[in-house]
Amino acid sequence: SQQGEEDPQALSIQEGENATMNCSYKTSINNLQWYRQNSGRGLVHLILIRSNEREKHSGRLRVTLDTSKKSSSLLITASRAADTASYFCATDEAYGRQLTFGSGTQLTVLP
Amino acid sequence: DTEVTQTPKHLVMGMTNKKSLKCEQHMGHRAMYWYKQKAKKPPELMFVYSYEKLSINESVPSRFSPECPNSSLLNLHLHALQPEDSALYLCASSQDKTQSRQYFGPGTRLTVT
Numbered sequence: 701s702q703q704g705e706e707d708p709q710a711l712s713i714q715e716g717e718n719a720t721m722n723c724s725y726k727t728s729i730n731n732l733q734w735y736r737q738n739s740g741r742g743l744v745h746l747i748l749i750r751s752n753e754r755e756k757h758s759g760r761l762r763v764t765l766d767t768s769k770k771s772s773s774l775l776i777t778a779s780r781a782a783d784t785a786s787y788f789c790a791t792d793e794a795y796g797r798q799l800t801f802g803s804g805t806q807l808t809v810l811p
Numbered sequence: 812d813t814e815v816t817q818t819p820k821h822l823v824m825g826m827t828n829k830k831s832l833k834c835e836q837h838m839g840h841r842a843m844y845w846y847k848q849k850a851k852k853p854p855e856l857m858f859v860y861s862y863e864k865l866s867i868n869e870s871v872p873s874r875f876s877p878e879c880p881n882s883s884l885l886n887l888h889l890h891a892l893q894p895e896d897s898a899l900y901l902c903a904s905s906q907d908k909t910q911s912r913q914y915f916g917p918g919t920r921l922t923v924t
Binding site: 730731740741743748792798799800802803804806 | 859913
């Protein structure tokens, strides 16, 4: 079952701009992950943030987590055309161990 | 080797056919997963294997039959599928069921005619 929603559903920006995607979820979680999927391909793990962390960085990626609001955001700075993909958040529920994916954001970075 | 491989990349089958999807990993992972993904939707979990034993079956129709012959291989046997089963089938693995970071294969694009 789908844990939560992501917004926006689609985002189109110019190369060099920042892209922000948001994820909301419903239950208590152990951690939250972000994955990227290029069209028709497998998912690639980007970053994992634990429930006791508030912010995490990895290269051009910045993830925040607000467990009181049950929400997370993914910021991609200085975007590139190669960042064009679908981005999914995935939660690992506190009382379950399978990942549940959000609805996804389709990011298009225009050159 | 941090790769999960899946074969075939594409599969077209009729509703009366029997076919199998294959997945392989050599990372020593002990949990393996099958997901189904329809266009513009998130992946939906179908099955979880933990230490070669079926751990989770998300109420998947019996026309999908998983098999885990050993710790590196995962199969999905298909029989009497329906056109609505057309989708991207993704395999993933993780170190074990307690480690939530998953490594995904490239998927098999299945079309049922």
